[in-house]
Amino acid sequence: MPQEVPDTEENMNICKQFCGPCPTFKPNKLNEIEPHALFCARGASEKPQKEIEEKACNCFDCGVFKKYDLKGGWFCIYGTQGKE
Numbered sequence: 001m002p003q004e005v006p007d008t009e010e011n012m013n014i015c016k017q018f019c020g021p022c023p024t025f026k027p028n029k030l031n032e033i034e035p036h037a038l039f040c041a042r043g044a045s046e047k048p049q050k051e052i053e054e055k056a057c058n059c060f061d062c063g064v065f066k067k068y069d070l071k072g073g074w075f076c077i078y079g080t081q082g083k084e
């Protein structure tokens, strides 16, 4: 079962290594819009879903994803539940 991800500096530092280089992240300027990153804890980007161009998702390789048994990925678009 997926667990709730704490919004901590430690998790943010891990997130930066995966969301940071993700092809969906910078080209969509998600870093400039709340909540910036750590979408699996903080929820989807405030950028409207239909305006985010889906490219790849690096979440599946991220240590936070594994530690909290997350599912779905694409948390920046679909929020903490991830993609169905």
Ligand code: SF4
Residues within 6 Å of the ligand: 011, 014, 015, 016, 018, 019, 037, 038, 039, 040, 041, 058, 059, 060, 062, 063, 064, 065, 070, 075, 076
């Ligand atoms: S699972 Fe995705 S959103 Fe969550 S910390 Fe890792 S890279 Fe960031």
Ligand code: SF4
Residues within 6 Å of the ligand: 018, 019, 022, 023, 024, 025, 030, 039, 056, 057, 058, 059, 073, 074, 075, 076, 077
């Ligand atoms: S949540 Fe997934 S798709 Fe979105 S920026 Fe992070 S790694 Fe990329």
